[in-house]
Amino acid sequence: MTIPPPPSEPPTAGMPTPEPASEVVAEWWRKDGPRIPTPAQPEPTVHIPVPVGPAGPPSMEEAAQAFWAPAREIFAEQATAIASQIGQLLTETEAQRAAREQVEYETLLAGQRARRDAAFTKVGETAKERAERHRIEDALATGPAQRNDLVGLVDLLASRINETPEEKAARLEAERETAKRRARAEEDAALAAAGETPEQRTKRHRQQQVADQREARTRARRERRRAARAQAGSSDRYRRFRRWCVLTSISATCGYTTGLVSLIAPGGPGVGLLLAVFGWALDLHIRDRGRLRVSEVRGAGPLLILVVLRIPVAAGLAVAAGLAPLFAALPLF
Structure with a gap:
């Protein structure tokens, strides 16, 4: 029995050769098999703590000062504003304050109306719609704006303390009329959006006017009765x-x-x-x-x-x- 000679090529002929950088043993198919190289493990990084700052962590006093620094700035600004308001309250006369507030209020209203007009113009508002909207805004106006700062609070308290019963009744009546105008302006806007015609609006306004006159007569009778009862013995x-x-x-x-x-x-x-x-x-x-x-x-x-x-x-x-x-x-x- 004759033994055939070994093959001239390995049984893995035609397969991709391993990477050149890897370690390959010649004729590995004749020996124990391929040896796949193990990738090199990166060296572990050791973190060395470094102290913060040149002299270590800040002290408690420095941390407190850094924490309260923004608060001190805010308090300083508020104190300056309050001091200026108090000085303005003590030096400004009532006529000067009323004139300045009126000018500021008109400027604010003009700016707000200009921004609204520009925004509505972009979405296609016509001149007629703008005029109707201005009419409703004028009806909703409640008069000069009230200040919401310290001066406004002091003025409000002074007006309430010095208010007589007649002035209080007049103020309540004005607030009631303003609320009525506001509600009717909102009703006009809602009905106009629902498709109310000008003729229908005029008829409804006439009915409201008649109801207002009847209510005014009733209120006058009540006031006369109340005055007569107050004088009775x-x-x-x-x-x-x-x-x-x-x-x-x-x-x-x-x-x-x-x-x-x-x-x-x-x-x-x-x-x-x-x-x-x-x-x-x-x-x-x-x-x-x-x-x-x-x-x-x-x-x-x-x-x-x-x-x-x-x-x-x-x-x-x-x-x-x-x-x-x-x-x-x-x-x-």
């Missing part, structure tokens, strides 16, 4: 009470003649009291929620209406108080 109380008793008796008598007292008498005091409560609610609603007293009604027509409307109250009180049998003894028929 103790004798007027007895006179008003006697007038109330007379008018209530007349209403109760009318209730008996119409059969209302006889109708609710079998129900007892509970039914009479319930009827009196419902009648009293109607009576208060008719008399401007009780602002108009029974003794203050004048004139034949108003008195007749008052007597008729107070029949449920008087009849219920008569039954609740057990006075229903007394009407049978009266020569009414």
Whole structure:
């Protein structure tokens, strides 16, 4: 038996050769196999701590000074501003302050309106829409801006302390009117966006004007009544009470003649009291929620209406108080 000669080429012929930088043993396929070189491990880096600063960490005093330095700057600025405001408060007259605030307010409004106009112009606002928006902004204006600093706070406190009852009433009335104008301007803007025509807006404004006139007349009547009550003495109380008793008796008598007292008498005091409560609610609603007293009604027509409307109250009180049998003894028929 003959042994064939060894092959002239390794069995891995045609395969990619290893990198030149790696260590290769000649004829490795004849020996134990390839030896893959192990990559060199990087040397470990040793961190050496270095002290901060030339003389080590800062002391507690230096750290505190570095921490409070910005706060001291802020406090210094605030103290300077407060001192300037106090000096301005002590040296500036009321006319000078009002004129300066008015100029600042007008300048602020002009700048804000110019920025709004520029922004709305970019999105395609027309001249007509701009005029309508300016009208609404003018209606929403509440007057000169109030200062929100120390001077404004002192002015507000001084005005509130020195304010008389008449000035307070006028201020509240002005605030109420301003709130009404603001609400109606917002309503105009909302309805205009919803498609309200100018004719519809004019009609609605006319209705609002009529309602305002009616409200003004009602408020004037209330003020006259309040002033008359303030001037009334103790004798007027007895006179008003006697007038109330007379008018209530007349209403109760009318209730008996119409059969209302006889109708609710079998129900007892509970039914009479319930009827009196419902009648009293109607009576208060008719008399401007009780602002108009029974003794203050004048004139034949108003008195007749008052007597008729107070029949449920008087009849219920008569039954609740057990006075229903007394009407049978009266020569009414």
